[in-house]
Amino acid sequence: MTEQEIIRGCQEGKAQYQKELVVRFSPMLMTVSRRYSRDNESAKDNLQEAFIKIFRYIGRYKPTGSFNAWMRRIVINASLQSIDKACFKREISGLDELLDQPSTPADAYAHLGAEELMNLIDQLPNGFKQVFNLYVLEGYSHREISEVVGITESTSRSQLVRARNYLKKMLVKRDRIRV
Amino acid sequence: MSFEEHIRRNLNNHHSEVDTDALWNSIKDDIPTEKEDKRRRFLFFFTLISVSLGSIFILSQGDLDDPTYLSTKVEITTPSISSIEKYIDNVDTDAILSITKNTKKKRNLSQSKEFNKPLVKRSSTSKIKKANNSSSTIHKPTIVSSSNLNHSIPTDIQNQKFIEVLKDQIRTILPKQKEEELNIFAAELHQAEMIQASLLPEIAIEELEVPEVEDLEYEETEEIRAAFDDERDTKFTFGFSLGSGKVNNTFSPNFPSQREYVDKLNRLQKSSYYIDYSFDLMMAHKSGVYLKSGFLVQKNKTVFNPNSTLVEEVIQNQIPNLNVTGTVYALENGNQNEREETQEPVTTVMTSVYSRPQSLKSKSLTQTNYALPIILGYQFGKGNFKIGVETGVMVNLFSKIKGNINTPYKEQWGINLQQGLSLSYDITPEIALNLAGQYRFTPSSVTESKASYSLKQKSYGINLGLKFNISE
Numbered sequence: 001m002t003e004q005e006i007i008r009g010c011q012e013g014k015a016q017y018q019k020e021l022v023v024r025f026s027p028m029l030m031t032v033s034r035r036y037s038r039d040n041e042s043a044k045d046n047l048q049e050a051f052i053k054i055f056r057y058i059g060r061y062k063p064t065g066s067f068n069a070w071m072r073r074i075v076i077n078a079s080l081q082s083i084d085k086a087c088f089k090r091e092i093s094g095l096d097e098l099l100d101q102p103s104t105p106a107d108a109y110a111h112l113g114a115e116e117l118m119n120l121i122d123q124l125p126n127g128f129k130q131v132f133n134l135y136v137l138e139g140y141s142h143r144e145i146s147e148v149v150g151i152t153e154s155t156s157r158s159q160l161v162r163a164r165n166y167l168k169k170m171l172v173k174r175d176r177i178r179v
Numbered sequence: 180m181s182f183e184e185h186i187r188r189n190l191n192n193h194h195s196e197v198d199t200d201a202l203w204n205s206i207k208d209d210i211p212t213e214k215e216d217k218r219r220r221f222l223f224f225f226t227l228i229s230v231s232l233g234s235i236f237i238l239s240q241g242d243l244d245d246p247t248y249l250s251t252k253v254e255i256t257t258p259s260i261s262s263i264e265k266y267i268d269n270v271d272t273d274a275i276l277s278i279t280k281n282t283k284k285k286r287n288l289s290q291s292k293e294f295n296k297p298l299v300k301r302s303s304t305s306k307i308k309k310a311n312n313s314s315s316t317i318h319k320p321t322i323v324s325s326s327n328l329n330h331s332i333p334t335d336i337q338n339q340k341f342i343e344v345l346k347d348q349i350r351t352i353l354p355k356q357k358e359e360e361l362n363i364f365a366a367e368l369h370q371a372e373m374i375q376a377s378l379l380p381e382i383a384i385e386e387l388e389v390p391e392v393e394d395l396e397y398e399e400t401e402e403i404r405a406a407f408d409d410e411r412d413t414k415f416t417f418g419f420s421l422g423s424g425k426v427n428n429t430f431s432p433n434f435p436s437q438r439e440y441v442d443k444l445n446r447l448q449k450s451s452y453y454i455d456y457s458f459d460l461m462m463a464h465k466s467g468v469y470l471k472s473g474f475l476v477q478k479n480k481t482v483f484n485p486n487s488t489l490v491e492e493v494i495q496n497q498i499p500n501l502n503v504t505g506t507v508y509a510l511e512n513g514n515q516n517e518r519e520e521t522q523e524p525v526t527t528v529m530t531s532v533y534s535r536p537q538s539l540k541s542k543s544l545t546q547t548n549y550a551l552p553i554i555l556g557y558q559f560g561k562g563n564f565k566i567g568v569e570t571g572v573m574v575n576l577f578s579k580i581k582g583n584i585n586t587p588y589k590e591q592w593g594i595n596l597q598q599g600l601s602l603s604y605d606i607t608p609e610i611a612l613n614l615a616g617q618y619r620f621t622p623s624s625v626t627e628s629k630a631s632y633s634l635k636q637k638s639y640g641i642n643l644g645l646k647f648n649i650s651e
Contacts, residue, residue, distance in 0.1 A: 022203045027194035048206050055210045114193035117186050136183045
């Protein structure tokens with residue numbers, strides 16, 4: 001069953017194609033959902049919500065671009081809607097100690113696989129995590145992030161700087177422990 | 180390779196483990212089906228069209244009490260001699276004479292409700308059918324209502340003589356009549372009563388003849404006129420109104436590369452409102468059902484936040500073997516640029532977003548829609564106040580669009596659906612003040628399919644207007 005057939009079948013409301021879409025794309029979309037959710041359970045909830053939206057609006061999807069990108073965006077929006085926007089502001093203060101720029105040797109992260117990287121990013125405070133994911137993994141600009149999550153551009157920039165420093169610090173710490 | 184590139188490379192292709200069966204089972208019952216949407220749309224329009232057609236049919240039927248609408252299967256009850264005697268004995272001479280009260284205005288009697296109302300008190304409601312071989316009009320006997328005819332004029336001697344003459348005539352004629360003719364005679368007698376009532380002062384009883392109904396006139400009192408107005412089956416009003424309200428625009432991308440741009444259009448709407456003015460003709464049945472149509476001009480204006488100045492080109496993961504051409508827009512320094520974009524078979528992925536300085540000038544979009552409303556409603560009320568509930572369609576005749584946010588718009592984009600609630604107050608019997616609230620929405624996009632985005636609109640608003648009774 002090709003992607004085009006699945007899309008067409010879903011647009012016609014056929015259950016077998018809808019199930020195939022869930023089976024084929026949920027692992028990829030779950031990764032996206034996990035990145036923007038507090039924990040695994042809320043990631044599942046957000047993914048369910050996103051799938052319902054995908055099936056509701058798939059009739060409007062026109063096959064002139066990436067279906068994956070279209071679905072990812074829905075998952076991101078569904079996940080962002082579920083988080084507490086106040087976390088972006090709360091996490092500005094109290095973490096200034098992270099602003100010193102630790103250097104990050106390449107061998108400190110070269111060995112890290114996807115799951116370890118995800119666990120590492122998961123340890124970021126919630127606001128940092130969302131901004132980091134949107135900027136680094138989704139390619140959003142600070143202006144777009146500010147519009148999507150409802151913060152100012154300068155807040156987005158400072159959250160990103162803090163997220164990077166936080167990650168670097170954690171990497172250095174892990175590297176010391178590993179050694 | 181930097182740390183962030185390392186993360187991107189690892190995570191963008193990473194798939195998490197998911198229990199897909201459990202996931203499917205948890206969502207399958209909540210998935211909205213296209214069939215349900217279609218069924219809901221079909222039921223809505225089917226109900227709307229059925230109610231509209233039914234109401235048009237009812238309104239076009241006119242007077243439902245007209246005997247010509249009696250079914251041919253209606254049982255014919257032939258009056259007996261004794262019942263006709265009783266009929267004659269019960270002639271309400273006071274009511275007959277009250278019609279002749281002196282007033283200024285004259286009205287054609289044959290068109291009046293009062294003429295069609297027998298001035299005979301009768302307990303039964305026997306059905307009388309128009310005879311095939313007669314041109315006489317037969318009226319269904321009902322109980323006389325003399326509330327609007329409460330002028331007591333003493334019965335004079337001429338009227339008493341007239342009744343006696345009629346009784347003698349009936350006694351002479353009855354044995355010779357067939358059953359059907361008796362029926363006709365009873366009705367003619369009623370007409371004769373009315374004619375006599377209007378002509379008593381002028382004619383001698385011996386010369387009584389039944390004149391053509393169309394020639395009859397009687398002098399009208401204010402009370403009778405009011406009775407005419409109250410009992411008219413269908414009233415016509417002409418109205419005009421001015422309105423204003425809020426518009427909710429929903430922009431959706433027609434091309435994936437326009438998604439970011441369209442998201443901004445949705446988010447950065449600063450304000451959106453409409454003003455409208457309309458003229459309409461309303462046909463209202465005494466049952467409360469009304470049908471309204473006319474001409475409406477609605478002007479929608481949407482202003483976008485000046486911060487929406489961003490240039491972006493997002494072309495991602497294009498699907499091979501597809502060639503689609505469309506117009507792509509970008510906002511640059513407050514101006515909108517456009518170019519043709521052809522999505523050719525590509526295998527590369529490109530994502531680029533460029534920021535540009537903000538413009539201080541707001542962008543706006545103004546639509547002017549000219550429409551034909553077809554509204555069906557039901558009104559009820561007490562005294563001078565009436566409340567109406569209505570629904571219908573606004574058939575778009577043509578549209579004009581101008582502004583800084585341009586895309587191909589349809590010149591004729593179908594229909595708007597409308598629901599509303601109205602409150603009217605009769606200032607005089609001829610003029611009413613009308614306040615109404617409406618909700619309108621476009622079920623389909625107002626832009627062309629080749630446009631970079633589709634646009635659907637909802638609007639909420641109120642209007643205020645006057646209605647003029649033109650039933651005369």
